[in-house]
Amino acid sequence: MEFLKRTPLFNAYQKYGGKIINFTGWALPVQFEGIIKEHEAVRNAAGLFDVSHMGEIEIKGEDAFSFLQNLITNDVSVLKDNEILYTLMCFNDGGVADDLLVYKFSDKHYLLVVNASNVDKDYLWVCSNKDNFNVEINNISHKIAQLALQGPTSEKILQKLTPFKLSDIKFFRFNKNVMIDGVKCLVSRTGYTGEDGFEIYTGTENSERLWNKILETGKEDGIKPAGLGCRDTLRFEAALPLYGNELSEDITPLEAGLGYFVKLNKASFIGKNALVMQNKDGVKRRIVGFEMIGRGIPRHGYSIIKNDEEIGFVTTGYFSPTLKKSIGHAILDTKYTKLGTEIEVIIRKKRVRAKIIKKKFYNKNHKK
Known part of the structure; x- marks a missing residue:
């Protein structure tokens, strides 16, 4: 330690x-x-x-707004001062670099709050896309x-x-x-x-x-x-995604069911072309919720089987303290994502029955 x-x-x-x-x-x-x-x-x-391990990256300058608009999937133009935006930051192929919050102080001043495991990677990615934008980028996490x-x-x-x-x-x-x-x-x-x-x-x-x-x-x-x-x-x-589980370089926002935060009608942003194409063709897999029918607790990475074929894997699984039952999220071939579909989770080399349910297990209790 x-x-x-x-x-x-x-x-x-x-x-x-x-x-x-x-x-x-x-x-x-x-x-x-x-x-x-x-x-x-x-x-x-x-x-x-x-x-306090979370990362904070400050963006300042004349082009702060247009720089961010190109960097992230959501629409910065909807933000007023003192408002916050949930968004994703993608690579050119549509894979997710990170999900983050954007705090707006003004059109020339923003704060990005990023995941702890990605701070250094994110900072390098943000800086590498500065191009000709007139912005100052500072990692102030420390x-x-x-x-x-x-x-x-x-x-x-x-x-x-x-x-x-x-x-x-x-x-x-x-x-x-x-x-x-x-x-x-x-x-x-x-x-x-x-x-x-x-x-x-x-x-x-x-x-x-x-x-x-x-x-x-x-x-x-x-x-x-x-x-x-x-x-x-x-x-x-509450069905809030975790980077490295429901989101990753290999899982796009559309596969994760976060299309609402991807504004394909924006003029441009990094990863747009790949996501437009995926949206047009239809996603081949997506994140779903499931609950165990048989006994066992699903864990991240466990394989999921249907008709003797591996159709995906568990992204997160627990015995839910609130619902008092074993539940999980998984990324599955879309053919098998209909509510009520039975699947099998491989737990300690055994097939254990489960079924697809809504992925939001708990309704949030926040003030609007």
Whole structure:
């Protein structure tokens, strides 16, 4: 663990019983009290996550808008100042470089929040496509700490620490001047759990103080520190994709069912030609949801069989803490993706029955 990267909150983990693992080169807590307890805390009250390993790339300059419009699949023109856009960034062949959030400060200033495992790769990709655009590109990840406060009591807890009226921050909006316990923060109403909540960005020097203060303040409202384990089960139940699972260099946004975030009517963007062609021809495989009929828990990478033929593989699978059953996402040949279709998952060299269901297992509870 000594050679792994650490967030500014690393020293705080031990106080709360964090079990540390290697997550893509970072020393991060997979759990504190336990994955199920933390999962249920976020669904019913609140959980606080350290997500300071996420990447932040700042885009500034005269051509910031047109540069981003060419770089990503979604339409930057719909954004007003202080609004956020979910989007994908593709390679020329339509494969996904990453999925990310775009924060708009102005037409000349944006912040990209990218996945931790892709920060260096993304930064190189963004820079390599600068061409003749008049922009300045800076990887500021090392300067930023990020906390995610998620769950139905999140607003109640955070409001105790700020004079700012948090209900004014609507879903996928942000304010960069929120004082939390005397610390200036950028606060957005976003998250990766399927619940209402906030993501809080501040300087690394403030992170441990805020972490401790939020947990202290939220005690009577059921808050728990939460780790990567429940972060994954929560996002999965809400059908939120994870890069490396439901998205990758080999899985396009259209195959992942994210066509809504791909604006093929835009003049141009990297990967457009390949995605236009795939849309025209029809995808040959796509991400679906399934539930186990037989006993067993599906895991990432497990093969899926139909009529003795391998038709795809599991992208994510768990025993769902909320639904109390084993469920999964898989990428399958489109011939076998109709709701109700029976399939078999290879679990420990045995075929176990399952059936296709809607991939959104849990309805999100966020404020619009």
